Amino acid sequence: MQISDLPYPDPGVPDARSGSRFLLWLGRNQLGGQVRSFSWGLLHFSAVMALSFAVGYAVQAVVDRDGGRLALAGGLLALTGVTIALGDTMLHRTAVTNWITAAARVQQLLARKTAELGSALTRRVAAGEVVAVSTGDVEKIGWFVEALSRFLAAAMTVVLVCVALAVYQPALALVVVIGVPVLALGVIPLLPRATKLADVQREKAGRATELAADTVAGLRVLRGIGGEELFLTRYREASQEVRRAAVRSARMWAAISAVQVLLPGLLLVAVVWYGIGLVRDGRIQIGELVTVYSAVMLLMYPLRHFEEIAMAYSFSRPSARRAARVLSIERSIEGSGTIEDVTPQGDLYDPVTGLLAPSGRLTAVVCGDPDEAGRLAERLGGHPALDEPVTSVRLGGTPLDELPLDAARAAVLVQDKDPVLLSGTLTELLDVPSSGNVTAEEALRAAECGDVLDALAQASVDDDPMQAPITERGRSLSGGQRQRLALARSLVTDPEVLVLDEPTSAVDSHTEARISEGLRALRKGRTTVVFTSSPLLLDRAERVVLVHEGEVAAVGLHRDLVHTEPRYRAIVTRETEDEQAADEARKASEAYERDTYETEESA
Template structure:
């Protein structure tokens, strides 16, 4: 956390400065409220001095009228200050969520590396809320400071000793409160990390619940979540104990300080150095001080938690990009992309100097002996990562020379585990528009549904393509989700389509139909099918075999299956 502190402070500062209008409004009105609260015991003392000690009834009525006006003012200012503070807090948290969402979804990627979706959701909700609450803490801190200053000035007018006691004792008390918040800050960071991890594990388990039940892995998944949840609970209890310990100690110190002020005031009254009204004002001010000092204890706790959350948010906002941002003027994608794809000496992760040429309109299958090779290839083709060596070229231009959005529009990589979204089946299929600007795609929705076998899915649903699909497609089976996701990729009709294992969750008959559908629908468009499925590979123009990160075979599926032992092992075993 120490390394993230500067970035965390920047997040806090930007959140507060971004809401400066509401923060200033809330602080000014809060100061007015605290000033009015501090004046209440002073006015009561003056009323007692005039009406009781001197017997001045008109003077008593005058001070009581002033007291009534102060009460009206402090009530109004409190409500308006609280409203401005809440608005600043909620707005700051919302803007942070927007920034976090934008960073996670940014084309250059990198923000979600090493983080589960549930953890990202926890940061975007709870951590953003805690950072937003810092704006309210600033308002409360400024308001409480005004109350302390007015109280100190009033006590100085009553007695120099009382005034100095408050002026010197308050900073010492605040410093001690700041020191006591340090353990809470550390434990709050751990608490949020463990809670985010638990949320991430829970989200993953829920997403794969059907698969876990199918393979009988439910007990192991429950045991895993139980361990993670217990770690989160332990961290939360440690943070709660730290907060309780801090609050308790600060309360004891505050009570001792207030008792000291009251004791000194009482001794001064006993000696006759101050009058009855001044004694009442002094005791009232001493009791009033409990409020501002308690608020400072709350402010310290909020700042401690806000700093910890800001560091976690900064970790996402400042995460290094998976691929460089477009720092130079990108080359334009040709208006009519031919779809000529070339891999030249490509090395990345497990890939070692891969050379591959795909002609425009050709359908090429890629079989692998190691799934990691497929992952590395897909990341480079989709420009989720740039090659360590070599290049990926589209129509003679390196992908790194193109804008990220243009490169990904020209080469669409359809992952086998692509998610569906909340909406109808038709809305999921038509979610991606044709990527080539100004072009009208010859592929219709009906064509895409038929080629992917998703038309059978639609016919099996109660409302056909108008049937609502729940988030991540959980209302569909695995095979149905896979066919709808493939239909979406086919409907996009990109110049180059890369599909990864599009038929692992369907039966053999449907798999053969999908293979024929992709071949026919993409006949004049460049297509790369990364799969070890014999049915899909048989429908391609040719197949290349990636073995130990290198291309070791290239040819038609039938010939490779007959002559290449490594290919037979990878595809037919």
């Protein structure tokens, strides 16, 4: 796989059982790139180490006053220089390719998982964690995949150099053969502590990122209640914890770097001290001493990759663990059919709560807890939370979790409480998979988007609102305008079942009344479920269901439930407990007076 071939036609099915297994899976899927990087790395490191032989050969030629050998040494130096340049260039090229392709594979996997789960993803994993995984964690995972082949090439080079020195000069190579393993393994006792500190740093950084993302997402609300300073203080404290953890981690890595400078220095001193004695005794020549000395000095270059792979693994492991946690989230049951052979129709039924939405009717659902309403809406779309029962919602008797993902989404569309508008034109916003039975104009009219079209027309160059640009997340529009455009987008799709979670919470009552009429008319004969506590929407619903503490508590029409169900009335009318108690006392008093009057009349 080359960079020009990205994205992958199929990024594959990851092994998300753990962070280490996920890294191993990534490596196995890039064997070709790893082999190329290893080969070029081995050529590059070998050429670097060959410099020591060429330098020693040249020094010995000067000592012996042999011009021919000196010229040959010069040719060897030129050849090794060219080989070093070629190997380094191609090593960098292949290594960066491995990095980018690995990161692209992870990003594709995350994008596929996001598309598969939709808004249910952020109900199972914090939005900040998803942001952290898809940004900084992706780069760190790619770093380890890229560094692995260079480390293997460096390790192979060290082994080959030790063998070559043992053959070239056995007496002096003994010091090197003993010393090099000490250099390579000398930092191992420090690595567990360094890895632990790096893990702590990454966890604290992840929490800080989550806090920042959640704060930005709720910035408008925070400003409304004056909570900016409180959350700023929390983020400041979290960032200071990250700084302190980073300093502790950096100190440990600095100690590792110091050890990797100290031990080679000691080895060089030992080689020179022992080598001078051998030269004095006439057992080796000066050129051979220079060769061994140069080889030991140049060994520091490949040995540096031992430290790098340790750092890359320590930083990438928690990142891979987070990515694996996101990628391991699955639907309860994977369907095996296709959208062509599965077209479920009928009543929508949730066996957990007992909620029934009859086919072809507008059903309104009232929940006292907004979070419970959001979870139930996701359940109706076939995406229960991790801590919820796995019993599937049924559409016409068919469990949604047994359907293929495309079929389930074509059958049931859930519009979240806070739908997201992507940047682009209004035409692009409404260009979504649909049945074709509802036009964009009809959807916009039913969602009461007339004033939105007027505002977009003013922002358009040719006064065409459909071609007017919409900024990221619709930030140039008001909350009510964004909500109505999102509703229009959902209406265009014309699914078998449409589930709306508080679709009119940001509009005024007059607009809400018109939307309720337009929604009922446009969705006539189609199953629609609306989670709301608005009397205007509830009054136009053909069936109203009260869900209390996770179960259906009452079913009927709005005007009947208001008079007969105190819990329903308290939610819809925002009645306080004192007002509810007073109302019940008043009704009891009226009933007592009525009974007393009837008794007196009969007497």
